[in-house]
Amino acid sequence: MTVKSIAAAAGAAALLTLPLVAASGSAVSGTVTATGVRTPADIVVSLQAPGLTVTPPAKPVVMDQKNMQFVPHVVAVVKETTVQFLNSDSIAHNVFSPEGKYNLGTWPQGQSRDHKFDAAGAYTQLCRVHPEMEGYVVVLDTPYFAVTDKAGTFEIKDVPAGKYTLTTWSEKLKSVKQEVTVEAGKPLTVNLTVGR
Ligand SMILES: [Cu+2]
Missing domain, CATH: 2.60.40.1120 (Carboxypeptidase-like, regulatory domain)
Structure with missing residues (x-):
């Protein structure tokens, strides 16, 4: 030694x-x-409590579009998390959010688009191609949630x-x-x- x-x-x-x-x-x-x-x-x-700090995950959190649904239906994340919107269906889907004021476009199976959520709140996710599709991204400023x-x-x-x-x-x-x-x-x- x-x-x-x-x-x-x-x-x-x-x-x-x-x-x-x-x-x-x-x-x-x-x-x-x-x-x-x-x-x-x-x-x-x-x-919730005053002064809590949050650290976004290093990897994006995935919200899939599968069998004509947003999966999971509700995704909860901390502020500044990037959500990866994936399309697993054989038809094209779109993602837009009235509260988030974004439209990520329309893309085919196997592709995804990222969006980073900077502010706490609840963001409805919709698809222009399929009006019946609805999902939610809930952005929190606390690390303690489920x-x-x-x-x-x-x-x-x-x-x-x-x-x-x-x-x-x-x-x-x-x-x-x-x-x-x-x-x-x-x-x-x-x-x-x-x-x-
Ligand atoms: Cu769709």
Whole structure:
């Protein structure tokens, strides 16, 4: 062993003797009951608090157009995320957004177009070729969010201790807000009901 490798080994050993640090945050999970709609899926649940910072993912988040539908129907991302709009159908699709004031054009199967979302908000995605197609990109300025599944359940992992305003977004249902306090190392369950 060289002096350098001995030093490196000693350093590694020192690191190994450090106590294991518990995961920094707690999970916030629960079930959303949706009244007046056929499914509690696709509801965005987020935890808002002053001063939260977000880091967009290095790779684009994909929203596909498949079987004449936007898939997933609702995509939630943090501010400054690039969304890649893919066309997996054998026919051409278009993507435009009234709120986003963009029209990305019309493209064939296997191709995609990117759009970066700079501001928080909900952006309807439409296709000029197929007026029945509709999807949503929900842009958040918090890193703590989840989208409900078919059963209305959600899980937001690794939330640091603190006070948050839990907020829901749904294409058809009223937004609900609820104050929650997350404690370190203690999972929190929040069940709520949203309606029209
Ligand atoms: Cu289309």
